[in-house]
Amino acid sequence: MATILLADDDAAVRDLVKRALSSEGHTVHVTQDGLEALDYLAGNAATVDLLVTDVDMPQLDGISLAEKALVLRPGLALVLMSGFSDQLDRAARLRVRRLLSLEKPFTLEQIKQVVRSALT
Template identity: 50%
Template sequence: MARILIAEDDAEVRTLVIRALAIQGHEVTAAEDGGEALDILNREDGRFDLLLSDIKMPVMDGIALALTATRDYPRLPILLMTGYADQRERAHGLDAIVRDVLSKPFTLPELRAAVAAVLAPAA
C-alpha cells in the first residue's frame, strides 16, 4: 500500500483520517501543521506516495506546503482538503500541482475514493 503524509491541525479530523487510511493498509505519518509536515517530508527526502493536507492551518498553510513540496519533490501527488469555500477558491489556481480538493465534512467513502483516485496509476 501507499506511504501517506497527512497535515491536519484538527486532532479529531487527523485521527479519523489516520484510522481510515491505516485500516486500508496504508502507512500513515501525521503532522499537526504545514511546517511540521515539511520537516517530515524533508527528513524522509520526499519518500511518500501522497501528501494529504488541510488548507487552513497555523504555521504554514496547505497551499504554502503544496507549493514548497512541489518545488522540492515535483513527483509527489498532493490532495488538499478544506471546510472553507474561500480556501477552496485559493486552491483553484493550483490545478497543475494539486490533484483534487476534498470538501469537509467528508464521509469515509469519499476520503477513500479521493485517495484511491490520486494513487491510481495513470492510464
C-alpha cells in the same frame, strides 16, 4: 500500498483520516501542522507518495505547504481538505498533475475514495 503524509491541526480529523487510510493498507505519517509536515518532507520526500493536508492551518497553510512540497518532490500527489470551498479555489495556481480536493466534513468512505483516485 502508499506512504501518505497527513497534515491537519485538528486532532479529530487526523484520527479519522489516519484510521480510514490505514484500514486501506496505507502507511500514514501524521503531522499537526504545515511546518511539521514540511520538516518531515525535508528528510523523507522520496518516500512520500501522497500529501493529504488541511488548507486552513496556522503558520504554514496547506496551499503554501503544497507549493513547498512540490519543490522537494515534483510529481507528488495532493489531496487538499477544507471546510471553506473558497479556500480550495486558491489551489488552482498549483502546478501539479494529481490534485484532488475534499470539503469538510467528509465521511470515511469519501476520504478513502479521494485517496484512491489521487493515487491512480
